[in-house]
Amino acid sequence: MSLLAVSNLTKRYRRGGKSIAAVDDVSFHIDPGETLALAGPSGSGKSTIARLVLRLVEPDAGRIEFEGDDFLALRAAALRARRARLQMVFQDPLAAFNPRATVARVLDDPLRIHGIASRSERPRRIAALLERVGLAAELASRAIHEISGGQRQRVAIARAVATKPTLIVLDEAVSALDVSVRGQILELLLDLQRQERIAYLFISHDLGVVRAVAHRVILLDAGQIAESGDARAVIDAPRSAIGKALVAAAPRLHGTRR
């Protein structure tokens, strides 16, 4: 059974009086421990799918099954409880945190909300989480704006794994980082996946990165699935027009190996 099964997902937005389908009848699934990449040009609906899967916005039609349950049927407290299993990392690690927060508070929230650790136990848990993502425990007392972009994204990952999720949605999670930091963060993500069997919905416009980290890929075009399949097979030999265009536009695709 798959971890996440999305079927016929549709989301329309009104723009200038007429409604446009940002996501149009999209179906896919993700297995436990698997990385599924979503790629496609800007405005093709990648972020909208991420937000739909996380129920940050509600779909107009379709089904989302998560861990065998009808995810869209969950209400209020039941939904908040289930959110522990399904986490997200955003593109801009500065915008993703309350500007007044400290690292400790950011990591304390999920532990407290989901009752994962008692108050006295939490500082130790926070230190362990920081260590898990390759940061010094002393960082806990710093304000979010006092640490580097790469460190911030590690904190975002620590927050996401704090509740031991089975799926993490990564919306352009490495796109804002410079190349050397990007490599380290990807390494960390792969390491976490190997050890804890976390599945990723990996959104990226960088086909080189997708080819390196994803098992399967879905290419989106104007809210619809243009092509999908094994990541390397699709990127090495795209069949759809949008796939060919994306590959042609991607710099230095060759030589990246997963």
Add this chain to the structure above:
Amino acid sequence: MSRFRRFLRTPEAVAGAIILAALIAMALSASLLFPGDPQAIAGPALLPPFQDWSLPLGTDRLGRDVLAELFHGARTSLAVGLAAAAAALAVGSVVGTLAGFAGGFIDEVLMRITDAFQTVPSFLLALAFVSVVGPSLGIVVIAIALGTWTGPARVARAEVLSIRERDYVASARAIGMHPLAIAFREVLPNALPPVLAMSSVIVAAAILTEAALSFLGLGDPNRVTWGGMIAEGRTVLRTAPFLSIVPGIALVLTVLGVYLAGEGIVETTAVRRGLQ
């Protein structure tokens, strides 16, 4: 520290701060320097200022010490002004945050209520409220706050509308935080700066409204108020103008001080934010 230094380099702000400090000193020292009832008879009636150094500002129609009244009046003015402004800012921020964050029906209802309050001139609202409920310090505070919370509510709502679309609010939802916790822990503190920037104007207006209510005899009768002193002095305006002029000057200086100091703070913090 540099914020403080920048504040010091703004002459208006420093002038405001000095006036405000003097005022606070007056309010705090009132019962030390002038113990006992400031409304008690202290000497002959209508003694002009600078005649008798035990009564430096003279006495009023009933022989009460004007300087003592001035000090105790500072206390009322400041207390009412600050309390009313704090209440207005608190209520406004909470209403604005709830409206902006909840959206939909709740927003609609809260904003219609805000409209309703805003269409009535705030002074009339205060006047009506005190006339109906009766004058006491607490009631005057509520009466003033009733007419002033709508401004902060609108500003807070506008700010919240932009903040609620930010990623960190989505993050808070994604980790399963309760919507009320998101509204009041994540959103409200970040929506506060522009709301707090209104506080100097609100405090100044509240002090003036309190004075006006007292002038009309709707202040707390057990307290000395500057508005009440001006009203008292009006009856002998020809013969003893100082009785109205002294509290009038105090009122003008206070409002000016609050406004200048408040603007100075906003200015220096805004500059700082602009530089970042």
